[in-house]
Amino acid sequence: MPQVNAERLLNDLRKLRTFGAVDTGVVRPALSDVDIESRHWLKKRYEEAGLEASIDGVSNVFGKSRNDGPALIIGSHSDTQPRGGWLDGALGVIYGLEIARACADDPSTAHLAVDAVSWQDEESNFIGCLGSRSWCGTLDPAAEAAAVGRDGTPLADALRHAGLEGVPRQQIEDGRYVGYLEAHIEQGAYLEDAGEQIGVVTAIVGIRGMTISFEGEQNHAGTTTMGRRRDAATALFEVAHRINEEFPKVADERTVWTIGQAKIEPGASSIVPGYAEMALQFRDQDEAKLDAFEKIVGGLVDDVNNRGKIKAEVASARAPIRPSNMADNLQKHIAGAAEMTAPGKWRRMPSAAGHDPMVIHEKLPCAMLFIPSIKGISHAFGEDSHDEDIVAGCQVLADATATILKEARGEM
């Protein structure tokens, strides 16, 4: 079986961290100069690992094995949030590189086809999962034409600036792949709380987002009696509070919902609000539960409308994301490898955050592995994981890679 080289792994992770390092965090948004610089460094590391390296037209970096398939492609994204942590994405990218090297180093696995990849813009600077969408052929041309970065730069200008104008975009090669594997920090605290080392992801949760708006009548806060008021904010507070009372009756311990935005207009202490709206988002791995929450919201909004004072409306705030199930067979191999490296210290769990496999699983079987996040901190400079967990996670994924590919080749 392949042996991960802990020092080589950690050194490459730390090197990648230097591109855009700020304090303990990293600022390396998609297509920034430092992001492109880091991708050229990664391409060089792929080459040094004996892979056929390339940067494609949307700046995905590929390190393709010179072996024939069946192949696995292993990686993640190396772009970051505007003020991101050092491991989000980077961990999975360096795992891909190290697993390709570890397999090549071992005579029993040197014949296996392990491709490595770093996707572009998983973090939605321009378009969430830009790189994996492009590879899967599901990037919407209209969305691409309209895409503008957080700093106002159109995507086409950013690609030109990166020297990628006219560079071909690679697409998934028919028949080559058994599947796609991605490792990631958990971004939550289940593993740490339980004293466990590995999470085998069962599914990426579905997400629905909606805007609930309330239309009343703006009026003088002194002279308008309570009976005459049509106060949009009062209706919002009621619906928001009742959501927080009703959702727990349907939720399980992993369901989450968030009212992260609210707006009250005109927003003056002496004026009865004429308009209010809020953003509600909820996530679950079970589509039927998502439907049930949507029904609860509909009922609460109906209650408001039936009283005839406030006109309440629900609108989708985003395209709904359906739960993405991870492939059973790939999960089974990761679970088996986890039990070898961390006996009794792993669990199956859904991913509550979104990842490139949400896009890729429509084209290829996918699986994910989590390692513990210290205190569950993520999308923040304080994000970190223990070295021993980083190494153990890579070993588990390397072992799974070997057994998946050997099984696919009929060698097991």
Added chain:
Amino acid sequence: MPQVNAERLLNDLRKLRTFGAVDTGVVRPALSDVDIESRHWLKKRYEEAGLEASIDGVSNVFGKSRNDGPALIIGSHSDTQPRGGWLDGALGVIYGLEIARACADDPSTAHLAVDAVSWQDEESNFIGCLGSRSWCGTLDPAAEAAAVGRDGTPLADALRHAGLEGVPRQQIEDGRYVGYLEAHIEQGAYLEDAGEQIGVVTAIVGIRGMTISFEGEQNHAGTTTMGRRRDAATALFEVAHRINEEFPKVADERTVWTIGQAKIEPGASSIVPGYAEMALQFRDQDEAKLDAFEKIVGGLVDDVNNRGKIKAEVASARAPIRPSNMADNLQKHIAGAAEMTAPGKWRRMPSAAGHDPMVIHEKLPCAMLFIPSIKGISHAFGEDSHDEDIVAGCQVLADATATILKEARGEM
């Protein structure tokens, strides 16, 4: 008894409306060019009425009777909201002018001392009730030095621009006045709903304003379980909704409360809010009720704090305004006059909005009269009243003026 000249009254009101007219509304903020222009016009009208007219150093316009006291001073403010109605303030100003004229026209009242006034900046462009505060000697020099208009102009610059630098500020003349009378549109719909024509104001309600803040912990909306969250917005929604459930148990039919502002930070649909705050304001003519509401808020905030997840705090958002009682004797005269002009069609009522008498009643007995607002609309371009109500209100206040002053002179 004095006879109000309906045509003269309505013509002057319509003339004042032309200064700053926009659609059906008026834009004549304190110390704007058009405001100062209108004050020079008013000064001229006071002169034509035989009054001793002047504009003082804060641009109050006075029309002083040449008769000796005991005197009444009658008026209101002629500055408007940023986009105001045509009668708010203007009505009471032109009533003062017309009552001085009507009393002078009638041999039985020509000897009475009726002063007219237009205060400056009741509507808080620079400092709410700037003019009446200056006249009463209660204008805070520090607040004046810091005062800046909505457009960013310092008060001192605006006064200089109006040609008022070094112009003396008039203060209340000791011993001259029996009291101050002000007429105003109701700005609510009690009178119209009841088919009544005159409101005799009992008190201007007290106002308390507070900011309630909630401090939790910002986190990832996907990976942070509900149990681990310290969601500031959830606490805000709960307290806001419970205020709307608990206040009615203490309120009477005239109590009002408003949550007119709410802020949720960072305000993204995918982030558990770490901070939230809202503005709560409540008004009542009974100080004990205001205390009771404050106690309810304290209890709700304690409930949140006792759970130990969110740190909630209440802070005063404004200096509390105590209820201002109108003088019994002046009320009695207005009520008597109302019964003559509108028998059975008047009522005693508090004012839910603030007015200059909140300042003046600390120095002089005050009384106010309301006429109906069509549909209760106020602080908006749609503000209006029926001509017959405008004329009736002026006649009632003129009659009351005559009996108040005659009583004060021992002539009744």
